[in-house]
Amino acid sequence: MHVVILPSLLVALFVIPVVSHADQIGSGYPINANVVSGTESVVSSPPLTLAQAWQWAETANVDLQRAQAQRAAVEGEATDASGLLWNNPRLFGERVQRAVPQEGQPSSRQREGNAGIEQTFEIAGQQGYRRQATRQQLTALDASIEDTRLEVRREVERRFVQVLSLQERIATERQATKLIEDTAASVKKRVAAGEDSRLDGNLASVEAVRARNQIGVLEEQLLQARAELSAALQLPSNALPAVIGSLITPAPTYTLEMLLQRAAERPALRGLNAREQAAQSRLSLERAARYPDLTVGIASGREGPTAARERLTTLTVSLPLPLFRQNAAGIGRAATELSQTQVERQAAMRNGDATVSALWQKLQSLNARVDALQQTALPALEENQKLSIKSLQAGEIGLFQLLVVNRQVLDGRRDLIEAQTELRLTRIALYQAAGWFDPEEAR
Numbered sequence: 001m002h003v004v005i006l007p008s009l010l011v012a013l014f015v016i017p018v019v020s021h022a023d024q025i026g027s028g029y030p031i032n033a034n035v036v037s038g039t040e041s042v043v044s045s046p047p048l049t050l051a052q053a054w055q056w057a058e059t060a061n062v063d064l065q066r067a068q069a070q071r072a073a074v075e076g077e078a079t080d081a082s083g084l085l086w087n088n089p090r091l092f093g094e095r096v097q098r099a100v101p102q103e104g105q106p107s108s109r110q111r112e113g114n115a116g117i118e119q120t121f122e123i124a125g126q127q128g129y130r131r132q133a134t135r136q137q138l139t140a141l142d143a144s145i146e147d148t149r150l151e152v153r154r155e156v157e158r159r160f161v162q163v164l165s166l167q168e169r170i171a172t173e174r175q176a177t178k179l180i181e182d183t184a185a186s187v188k189k190r191v192a193a194g195e196d197s198r199l200d201g202n203l204a205s206v207e208a209v210r211a212r213n214q215i216g217v218l219e220e221q222l223l224q225a226r227a228e229l230s231a232a233l234q235l236p237s238n239a240l241p242a243v244i245g246s247l248i249t250p251a252p253t254y255t256l257e258m259l260l261q262r263a264a265e266r267p268a269l270r271g272l273n274a275r276e277q278a279a280q281s282r283l284s285l286e287r288a289a290r291y292p293d294l295t296v297g298i299a300s301g302r303e304g305p306t307a308a309r310e311r312l313t314t315l316t317v318s319l320p321l322p323l324f325r326q327n328a329a330g331i332g333r334a335a336t337e338l339s340q341t342q343v344e345r346q347a348a349m350r351n352g353d354a355t356v357s358a359l360w361q362k363l364q365s366l367n368a369r370v371d372a373l374q375q376t377a378l379p380a381l382e383e384n385q386k387l388s389i390k391s392l393q394a395g396e397i398g399l400f401q402l403l404v405v406n407r408q409v410l411d412g413r414r415d416l417i418e419a420q421t422e423l424r425l426t427r428i429a430l431y432q433a434a435g436w437f438d439p440e441e442a443r
Contacts (some may be wrong), residue, residue: 007118047244050160053233057156058149060234067141067148078134086127087120087293091440100305114301116314117390121296124288129281143271147435150267154432158425159229163243165421166222170215172417176410177211184208222372247420249427256360259434263352264433272345279341283334289327297307352433359430366423373416381409 048056058064080086095113102108184204191201226240235241263269297316304310388405391397431437 009058022327047242048160049243050157050245053156053160053229053241053243054153056233057152061152061232062234064145064148064152067145071138071141071145074138078131078138081127081130081134085119086122086130087212090118090120090297092116092118092297092299095310110305112301112303114299114303114312114314116297116316117297118295118297118316120376122288123294124290124291126285129288132409133278133281133285136274136281140271140274140278143267143274147267147271149435150432150435153437154428156229156232159225159232160243160245161243161247161421161424161428162310163222163225163229164245164247165417166218166225167242169414170218170222171281172410172413173211173215173218176406177208177215180204181208203403207407209383210271247417247424249367249420249423252363254436256357259356259360259430259436261355262436263434264349266352268304269345269348269352272348274342276338276341276345279334279338283331283338286327286330286334289330290322292322294319305426355433356430359426359433361424363423363430366419366426368417369419370423375411378409378412378416381405381412385409 005092092111093115095111098112099107100110127327184201184207188201188204226242229243230237230240233241295316297314297318297320299312299314299316301312302309303312384405388397388402391401
């Protein structure tokens, strides 16, 4: 059996330290630089925190700006509906020049005229229905703006977590690659001196190439993730932000019952409730529109010959006869809108509870996975690594077996980062489904 005796320096190189977020900042991995392999033209900037990303997104997000811009139109409708009367009064005037024939004389010309005002009144409560509809529409818009703001936050947080996860993956891979490359260099010298076999030398070289290739793949993914985060924040095209934070998910301060209760009051559902009430008011308004409006007018004028001119005061009342048009089109459109809104609200309530329950179960499963990796799997793998080093020193195993153990340790840390990332993303989806926002966790 070929016994490999490595010097203490070479043995120490196989020990892959646990990489935390704090270690990344002090390591050679530039998490606060936006320069990634061949993108030297990219603008560098300090790393973003999640709170800063949220602030930038709320300032620049197009969807949120569009939702806020709609408020001016709805407020205008509410202002019109809050007036004393819906219809404006109508002023009118008339001037008549009359030619009065006279026997044996030329016709005399007399000027007559009158002026008055008319006002149309709604008599079936349309004004009240219209005011209710606009108030509820404004409430629905406010809820929609709040829901859009939460969606923007969750989308930015998802992209933020993806960048953070890749940064931590690259930090871990670079730590491992540095050790593998140093090991490969040491093995190469030992092979040249005849102390190790060419098989060990080739094996160490292949491991180093694979490690560098893995970093290249992750850097490409990180570049794409930063570009997506930059787009969400509406940053310049050459600004690819790095982020700073932790993948560790805080212990929940809520229960499933609290989330389900909150889900019934989330902004999206409140907006649908207000939309349904507004649609009901519009349907009542369209039905009331079948009743004719009453128009009342009063006019004053002077008529007759100049010598015996009379002053007349006229009161007029007009009421259309609803014989041919019953506003069926308006009623039909309003009824359709109400039915669609009711179906949408019922589906949102039903699907919301189901989604919250499913995500809650997934969250519990991921918490168990993360705990198992942190408390059981990784400690066992690190213990195996220490035992393997001792066995290598004693000549009981070869380089291949030690590389396998080290690969298992690295895979275990990859699994932990992936599980932590999935846990964060699941919590984001759960918060969005329940309309939950925890200011303490945000800080």
